[in-house]
Amino acid sequence: MGFFSWDCKACNHPALSSHAIEKDAVNAWMKKVVALTPNGSVIVGEYDGYGRIFGDDDSEHELWPGEPEIWHYACWIKAGKPDYSGPSNDSDDQGWFFNTGDHDMEEPVL
Numbered sequence: 001m002g003f004f005s006w007d008c009k010a011c012n013h014p015a016l017s018s019h020a021i022e023k024d025a026v027n028a029w030m031k032k033v034v035a036l037t038p039n040g041s042v043i044v045g046e047y048d049g050y051g052r053i054f055g056d057d058d059s060e061h062e063l064w065p066g067e068p069e070i071w072h073y074a075c076w077i078k079a080g081k082p083d084y085s086g087p088s089n090d091s092d093d094q095g096w097f098f099n100t101g102d103h104d105m106e107e108p109v110l
Contacts, residue, residue: 003049005095006068006088008033010075013103014091017049020098029107034076035061036069036084044073049095078108 005014008030016030035043035053043063045055051064067087071079093102 003094003096004051004064005047005049005091006070007091008072008075009069009082009085009088010071010079011105011108013072013105014093014095015047015070015072016095016103017047019049020096025104027103027105029074030072030103030105032073034071034073035063036071038067038084040084047095074108074110077110 003017003020005016007014013030015033016027018031021028021031031046033045033047033053035041037043043053043055043061045053045059045061047053051062053061053063055061069084069086070088076082
């Protein structure tokens with residue numbers, strides 16, 4: 001399976017893996033995500049581009065197959081840490097096949 005991603009519920013930009021981000025890029029913050037699941041789990045960590053989050057606690061979480069709600073961590077904090085409301089959309093560009101600058105966005109002020 002190749003790269004794929006989901007769009008953040010707040011900003012509609014995909015969760016990005018470190019492979020999709022240039023060094024010191026403005027969008028480097030988009031690799032830290034929160035996944036909310038229908039059963040109430042809240043998973044925080046770095047997205048790998050293949051449907052897994054490597055948690056801040058060194059755990060690995062497989063999100064696919066499933067119906068996760070994905071947020072960039074900064075977007076989730078700014079939104080007040082909302083609970084699960086439904087699955088996120090699949091990213092049209094799979095979090096990988098995009099042009100330079102498409103996801104250049106400053107991190108939201110927390």
